[in-house]
Amino acid sequence: MLLASGQWIRLEYLHDAKVLSVLWDSADPGQRRLILDVVCDPDSEDDEWRNRQLQIILSDAVAVLFRAWGHSVGDEVLDSWRNEVSTEMRNRLKELSQSGIAVPDAQFTIAFASGSTLQVVCREVSVEDFGPGNEKL
């Protein structure tokens, strides 16, 4: 399911989703994708996503900055999903744009409970529902 830009606010409901994996997908030579496999929180206030296993696909990703901290053990959970990126990322995007690279509008900062952060600039967001969370993707 493609999420139109007006629906990106819904990604905030991924708060406390268990993060199973973060994948940099280069299988398609025409684009790069960033894929997150998550299980939504059983206590989520999004009725449709509650306790569902989802794949969040960020397509045509032109820039990703991932600062990952592995010192924290236990489940990794998604803290917040913001529709903005850092000043550092904006400066990098400006450089890309000045060199003729098309910079898409979807710009996110995803924070994890460990303190890890993932900044992604991509063209579109889609969500695949794999059913009740069973962590068997």
Place this chain on the structure above:
Amino acid sequence: VAEETKRLPNSWTGGRVLGAAEQAEFDAFAARARALGLSENPYRIGSWGRIVNGKFEEVTRIDIAEIGKPGWRGKTHIHIRGQKGHLDPKTPLPGE
């Protein structure tokens, strides 16, 4: 590190400067956690736990509400390891 972290986008605040009320909530929770001998995750404000075998094991975490955010992002709550769901911040921590 903690002061720097509060200005970075990897914290709950998203790099915002904390308001006085928000800071007070974090500080009050920190006092409770410290009284139990817990340490704060240097990269995530409000996450408290213990260092075990060289790793950080979270015991409890406070998520301070951010105005305008939907769902649980807009409500202050805590998490305690071993207890399900989003808990009232007044919920006793293990050992309290």
